[in-house]
Amino acid sequence: xxxxxxxxxxxxxxxxxxxxxxxxxxxxxxxxxxxxxxxxxxxxxxxxxxxxxxxxxxxxxxxxxxxxxxxxxxxxxxxxxxxxxxxxxxxxxxxx
Numbered sequence: 118x119x120x121x122x123x124x125x126x127x128x129x130x131x132x133x134x135x136x137x138x139x140x141x142x143x144x145x146x147x148x149x150x151x152x153x154x155x156x157x158x159x160x161x162x163x164x165x166x167x168x169x170x171x172x173x174x175x176x177x178x179x180x181x182x183x184x185x186x187x188x189x190x191x192x193x194x195x196x197x198x199x200x201x202x203x204x205x206x207x208x209x210x211x212x213x
Contacts, residue, residue, distance in 0.1 A: 140190050147183055150176065 128149050
């Protein structure tokens with residue numbers, strides 16, 4: 118089991134400052150949340166819980182944060198592609 122997961126597969130938040138999250142890590146976290154929501158919504162009988170409003174507020178906050186993180190990862194990826202393209206174009210110009 119990866120270090121960021123408990124034995125039951127649940128994500129364990131890390132409080133240490135580390136490198137930014139990868140797209141794969143963000144996908145795993147989002148998948149965990151979606152699976153939990155799907156299981157709850159598709160159970161044979163749905164019963165509201167006292168803490169549903171709090172949980173849904175946390176899900177909304179997570180969703181916003183995940184969207185920002187995904188956009189930043191996409192921007193980083195695009196920056197890397199542009200940097201590599203510039204290098205290729207520089208090499209092509211040097212050959213002429």
